[in-house]
Amino acid sequence: MNTVALSAEHLFKTYGEGDTAVHALNDVSFSMNVGEIVALLGPSGAGKSTLLTTLGLIQPPSSGTISIAGTRVFDNGYQVNIRDFRRNNIGFVFQKANLLPFLTAEENIRIAMEVNDASSRESKQYAAELLEHFELSARRTFLPKQLSGGQQQRVAIARALANKPSLLLADEPTAALDSHMGRKVMELLKNVAHTHHTAVLVVTHDHRAIDVFDRIWMMEDGKLSEKNRQD
Numbered sequence: 642m643n644t645v646a647l648s649a650e651h652l653f654k655t656y657g658e659g660d661t662a663v664h665a666l667n668d669v670s671f672s673m674n675v676g677e678i679v680a681l682l683g684p685s686g687a688g689k690s691t692l693l694t695t696l697g698l699i700q701p702p703s704s705g706t707i708s709i710a711g712t713r714v715f716d717n718g719y720q721v722n723i724r725d726f727r728r729n730n731i732g733f734v735f736q737k738a739n740l741l742p743f744l745t746a747e748e749n750i751r752i753a754m755e756v757n758d759a760s761s762r763e764s765k766q767y768a769a770e771l772l773e774h775f776e777l778s779a780r781r782t783f784l785p786k787q788l789s790g791g792q793q794q795r796v797a798i799a800r801a802l803a804n805k806p807s808l809l810l811a812d813e814p815t816a817a818l819d820s821h822m823g824r825k826v827m828e829l830l831k832n833v834a835h836t837h838h839t840a841v842l843v844v845t846h847d848h849r850a851i852d853v854f855d856r857i858w859m860m861e862d863g864k865l866s867e868k869n870r871q872d
């Protein structure tokens with residue numbers, strides 16, 4: 642399969658204006674295929690989080706176009722209802738799991754589906770599948786505070802997948818984990834990309850798990866380039 646899941650053309654994002662303007666995205670163009678997992682590396686302040694939030698329709702670019710799952714979502718303004726589109730097509734994972742503290746692991750996953758109109762039966766069944774896939778079945782009824790950091794992060798990934806997004810965006814998802822668990826979570830993300838046919842874009846500083854990725858991108862001063870593995 643070689644279908645484009647995500648593409649951007651000539652993305653610019655400028656914060657502020659005049660002397661204090663920051664060109665966080667400076668003519669970024671790329672495309673990602675369905676089922677691909679890509680690492681996004683680069684120094685602090687390079688524009689990595691800006692790229693993720695822009696692709697995730699959390700903030701608009703200053704100019705350029707974004708297409709997700711065959712829909713031109715941004716072209717001189719948003720072309721879709723961003724809240725609906727985001728809910729149906731995009732999953733996010735952040736550095737911290739940010740689970741709802743008063744809900745169990747299972748409920749944290751189910752609620753993401755039920756706010757998206759899934760029936761209770763549907764959400765129960767798919768949450769069980771995800772929990773099984775992430776080796777969390779035995780922790781189904783645990784509250785976040787009863788889970789380890791790695792377990793919480795796996796619940797957060799399961800929750801991000803609950804609505805079967807075509808695009809999963811992860812901003813330093815393993816930063817709070819030790820290197821063993823960090824690697825396991827990266828391998829899970831790879832598995833998600835390859836088996837769920839999701840495009841997975843991961844910002845990471847962790848070079849130890851870099852072999853997990855299909856491609857490696859580098860961001861510097863708002864510019865994106867592809868890295869050769871040998872570099």
Ligand SMILES: Nc1ncnc2c1ncn2[C@@H]1O[C@H](COP(=O)(O)OP(=O)(O)OP(=O)(O)O)[C@@H](O)[C@H]1O
Pocket residue numbers: 656657663665683684685686687688689690691692
């Ligand atoms: N809301 C904002 N207002 C003004 N400038 C911003 C804003 N958000 C980010 N910037 C600037 O844009 C640039 C890129 O920031 P961004 O957060 O995308 O970097 P990053 O690559 O994710 O860095 P890090 O690795 O530290 O998370 C930085 O110079 C930052 O100061």
Ligand SMILES: [Mg+2]
Pocket residue numbers: 689690691
């Ligand atoms: Mg960042």
